[in-house]
Amino acid sequence: MNVVTPSYRPLFADLPGDIEVSFEFFPPRTEAMERTLWESITALAPLAPKFVSVTYGAGGSTRERTHNTVTRILSETSLAPAAHLTCVAASRDEVDAVARAYWEAGVRHIVALRGDPPEGIDARFQPHPQGYRNAADLVAGLRRIAPFEISVGAYPECHPDSPSRIADIENLKAKFDAGATRAITQFFFDPDVYLRFLDLAGAAGLDVDIVPGILPVSNFAQLERMAGMCGASVPHWMARLFEGLDGRPATRQLVAATVAAEQCARLYERGIRQFHFYTLNRAELTSAICHLLGVRPAAATAAIKAETKA
Secondary structure: OOOOOOOOOOOOOOOOOOOEEEEEEOOOOOHHHHHHHHHHHHHHHHHOOOOEEEOOOHHHOOHHHHHHHHHHHHHHOOOOEEEEEEOOOOOHHHHHHHHHHHHHHOOOEEEEEOOOOOOOOOOOOOOOOOOOOOHHHHHHHHHHHOOOEEEEEEOOOOOOOOOOHHHHHHHHHHHHHOOOOEEEEEEOOOHHHHHHHHHHHHHOOOOOOEEEEEOOOOOHHHHHHHHHHHOOOOOHHHHHHHOOOOOOHHHHHHHHHHHHHHHHHHHHHOOOOEEEEEOOOOHHHHHHHHHHOOOOOHHHHHHHHHHHHO
16 A cells, blocks of 8 residues: 655744744733743743833833833843833933933833823823924934934834824834834734735835734733724634633633734745734743744754754
8 A cells, every 4th residue: 555645734844943033021010910920031031032122101101110120131131121112291301311221221222112192092192392202203312322222113004193004104214214223013913914014114115124013812802902002903703713712711822822823924934034922921822822933942942953853
């Protein structure tokens, strides 16, 4: 009897492990959240991310907690922390003082964002009378302070406040003209949305790093609220996939990890090698996705390569 060698290979089987990742965390509000955060940082650190970022609350509401988290990462781990900084409800002098304090503490990477109004998503952004006008203005200000590495935001589906996609791309270009190093996108779920955005950016002359932001779905209702706030679309098929899983967390995580890993694998097929994960301070999903993508702890990766050669 002839034995037929199966030709089927999983989507993730041929990824060669040349993917670069980074992770986003948010500063904890309670002792319990602090423990969860540091358990997640400890779990994800062996994956050797390029950097880990820490968010900054609306109106600077988490300024002190963000600073404490960033400096602790810097002092207690080998990770490279990036501090989020916004220009909401603060003067230039106040923002500059925060940036200088980061530089003096040894932080070399800032994620520079305009920021959301503290009144909520329905409020209109108003620059502080003595403050930075927008993210591009903030980037220029940071460049005057120190030679920071500066990441900025990008919106594949257009920022909610932008009058048009063209205006949104021009705003992104202004950030790079001011001295930004890279852009990190808002989350999205359709790879084609991101790829079309890259085409628009390229047509505008932007030959820069625009890293896709990946959000693993831990809670579908929460996802829909977040998407409504930032103008991201949620495909109908996602609602069907997560239907009936509210009370089945283990199954929900399996589905979420597979969806996000496939999204990344499809982007990998189109030449994308960098991914920024919004971890929501939970390691399990992000760790599982990275594993599927071939991003493993250094020791495990070395063992797999040795076994493959043997």
